[in-house]
Amino acid sequence: MKLLNYGPKGQEKPGLLDADGNVRDLSGTDAVLAGAGVSLDALDKLRALDPASLPLVAEPGRIGSCLTDVPNFYCIGLNYVKHAEEAGMALPTEPIIFSKATSCLSGPNDPIVIPRGSTRSDWEVELGIVIGKTAHNVSEADAMDYVAGFCVVNDVSEREWQLERGAQWINGKSAPTFGPTGPYLVTADEVADVQNLNLSLSLNGEELQNSNTSDMVFNVVQIVSAMSQFLELRPGDLIATGTPSGVGMGLNPPRYLAPGDVVELQVEGLGSQRQEAIAAS
Known part of the structure; x- marks a missing residue:
């Protein structure tokens, strides 16, 4: 998977890049790309999603850090x-x-x-x-x-x-x-x-x-x-x-x-x- 955050600084939403290079919105799930949200268990849950079932983001705009925060x-x-x-x-x-x-x-x-x-x-x-x-x-x-x-x-x-x-x-x-x-x-x-x-x-x-x-x-x-x-x-x-x-x-x-x-x-x-x-x- 390729995961990303998109949107204005401080208001980023999590997203997933599908096989065609399109951004799919993960904000309707419990995805948070930081800390425990990128643990192996959390990634397995995201991997089980069908990207085609996620909303397509036509204009993602600004791409933020792929991690909204880091413990260290x-x-x-x-x-x-x-x-x-x-x-x-x-x-x-x-x-x-x-x-x-x-x-x-x-x-x-x-x-x-x-x-x-x-x-x-x-x-x-x-x-x-x-x-x-x-x-x-x-x-x-x-x-x-x-x-x-x-x-x-x-x-x-x-x-x-x-x-x-x-x-x-x-x-x-x-x-x-x-x-x-x-x-x-x-x-x-x-x-x-x-x-x-x-x-x-x-x-x-x-x-x-x-x-x-x-x-x-x-x-x-x-x-x-x-x-x-x-x-x-x-x-x-x-x-x-x-x-x-x-x-x-x-x-x-x-x-x-x-x-x-x-x-x-x-x-x-x-x-x-x-x-x-x-x-x-």
Whole structure:
């Protein structure tokens, strides 16, 4: 299944993409695309519905984040070999785990608001994992049994705030609109090989990131298993799994978002995003 939220910000309705690419309205059901609403059990109930029986949405308009809210928004740092090289950092021996504030969640085509005082706002195309059931001390062999699905994430980052304003990366990761997510939550059964997905990003039409999830240092099952040794993952948790090379910080000279810039990104089979950068009012 491909699930989405559509409608004005704060008034989104849940929807399902049918086989013909049409949006079907789920608001007449008890569907909520957040938390327990995207648990494996909840997804099984949605899977049992006949899409043709659901109202057709002729003009869905704005597409919101595929998750209206998340219990936790986790990230994995330096998880592509060439990105670690461009950052001048050694490859990690264990996944580097950090968080984004959940309030940064944004629609896939909503503007990126460059915060006041920011001079180094940057882009990062990433594969997102959505957790489908409570996971604690999970083995790698069983890790996929805990995954609800996948989505596209742009892990927008303010590099000065991330690297020079204290020891916590969350400082530069969490401004409002710094977490465009979606357009779809694609259930795990729809993804044949999550470790063989192309992902790319362009800025103003110039492709700057182009890679494949096969280049991840730690793959999906390793990430889920490793994280579950330290904490309890919950249904609806979102994990952004790292970005390939080509971020603004790594260019020579470095290049960062300015008002009017347009970022376009995609992950194979999961959909695409488009954001225009604007200055904070």
